[in-house]
Amino acid sequence: MSANHLLLGVAAIYMWNKQNVYRVKRIPLYMKVKKEKEMKSLQKKEILLMSLMLFSMFFGAGNLIFPPFLGYETGNHVWIALFGFIISATGLPILGVIAIAKAGSFQGLANRVHSSFAIIFPCLIYLFIGPGLGIPRAGSLAFEMGPGQLFPDSGSVLLLIYTVIFFSIVYWLSLSPSKLMGLFGKLLTPLLLCMIALIFIKSMITPVGDVQVPVGNYGNTPVFQGFLDGYLTMDALAALIFGIVVANALRVKGVQDEKDIAKYMSMAGIGAGLLLSLIYVILGYVGSISGSLGKFDNGAQVLAHVMTALFGQSGMILLGIIFTVACLCVSIGLVTSCSQFFTEVFPRVSYKVWAFVLSVVSMILANLGLTQILKVSVPILGFIYPIALTLIILGLCHKYIGKYTYIYPVTIGLVAVFSGIDILNRNVLLSKWTSILEHVPLYTEGVGWIIPAIVGGCLGMIVSACMNKKD
Structure with missing residues (x-):
């Protein structure tokens, strides 16, 4: 048996709780380790690509919608409200990544509570933030902000066609988790950032309106209200489940030392957080100058009217592309992380089978039962979120x-x-x-x-x- 086979078969031996019981932790067979070095340093370019990959997995439709609506509601208090929003919406996910990095894995962190908790709690998070909510919602929102806007009377047939294509792409790109760094860092993230930069530049050159006065709690306590709105994005949950993707990507790059993995995961988390903060500032500013365009109930409406005012009808096409790319990135990240997790928990089922099952289930839910799924998933996530944040704080x-x-x-x-x-x-x-x-x-x-x-x-x-x- 070659050294490569041994490396793929056994990654580490560790002690379970305080007893002298040892378990073998396997590296999934779908991973292809390029080098056998125990010590490998990443170049700055590789760290940047890792940060871009993590940013892409975090930045979904919700991250596109929240900041513009915050800007719209805060008006001339936008900058101090964004400060509070960024502290929680960016700070909590970064802390989540660092906590996972320090503990070695999500299960390792959860095991400090109890061995049963280390199985049940991660499974709940992976199920409900993945196929139970995040993945089908991403496919549905990508349709609603893309073809759904252009063809409002299309009915369910176009949604079915779109989601079949969307989740086929998600499944296909999820089959090679070792290539995600290049896919996100070199293609999807730069494309997304360029389109957002285009909106910002255009809004600076030809503003669509004036900054209005703040409404609601943003008039009295803008920083605290911004913090609460950032807290409600629940991105800290995503930090817990994306840690496995980042750690495995580092191992594929040849980084095997656990301390180095923790260090590079933390650096990637900070890099992704800084980029998220920059995008939140841009989108918050765009929303702040939209007050004179009308009254809106959510960030999607704000973006739709801003894009139409800036680019005309072609603005809706651009917005649809932005939502599609963002939702595609999040869906790929969720399918990959959930498949890797369930492959480790249930090794008899291969990674490809898990990726296929998750993609198909998410596609079906995006077409048939998203409203009912939301009624079940949102309360459960509301129950899980405080527990997850407490676990992160304890881990830190x-x-x-x-x-x-x-x-x-x-x-x-x-x-x-x-x-x-x-x-x-x-x-x-x-x-x-x-x-x-x-x-x-x-x-x-x-x-x-x-x-x-x-x-x-x-x-x-x-x-x-x-x-x-x-x-």
Whole structure:
């Protein structure tokens, strides 16, 4: 057996919890390792391509829609509101990537809570942010902002044709995960950035309107409201699942040392975050000068009217291309990361089969049941999100809190209970418990889970100290 076969078969041996039980962690067979070096440094160009790849996987339709609407609502407060938005919408995903890099993997981070949690929680996130929501929604939105805008009376037949083509491309490009860095970094991301730059330059030369006064909470607390809107993008969840793609791409490049993988993952996360921030500033500015064009209910309407004002009817074609490229990037990233994860969890099913199944299921849901899927997926993601953010924060602080054995399970447990009660109240009990929950600080702002997280952290430290004394 050659060294290459050994390298593909066994990646590392590690200890499970505190017991002397050892497991073999396999590198998926679909990966092709180019070099056998244990130590390899990436060039600046490769780090840039890695950052562009991660940016492309983050930057989907939601990232296109939120900033223009924020700019539209904030008016002359756009810059300070964008500051708050960028802190959460960009900062949280970067912290998520760094937390995964430090822990080695998503499962490694989750295992600090409990071995069962390390299986169930990642599966929930991969299922509901992938085929349960993110992938079918991306295909549906790409159609709505492309052919759906040009042919509003086309019906379901055109949607079926479009999604079959769209997800066929997604499946085909997902078959070679080792080539994603080149695909995103050299082709799709530059194309997307050039089109957004064109919109920005045109809006600077021929502004479509004047900056208006802010509305709602943006008039009183623009920074905090911007932070909350950035928090609600839920991009930190994507950071948890895209980590596997970045780590595997680094291994394909010959980076095998775990410390180097963590370092380059962190650098890629920071690079992607800086690029996201730049695009948010551009789109926020474009939205801020759209106030005189009319009244809008969402960012898609803002962009549609701005593009028509800037480029005429051809602006809608350009907007459709932008949405298609952005949604294509996110779909490829999600199919790839979900397929890699499920291949590791269920190795009897090949990567190609998982990619095919996820693509087909997402295509079907994009045509038949997206509305119903949203009714189920959004509450579940609302339950998962506070738990994921708490896990990220604990992971970043692990150097200082790792000695407290019970801090992870107690903190995550309390946040999960609070989050579960909140989701139950909003979706089943028709807000009957809201008057009680409003006594929790920050609940009305949508981040009430922070208090249970703090309490759980303190309790976890106390329990750990007491148990250590007994031992």
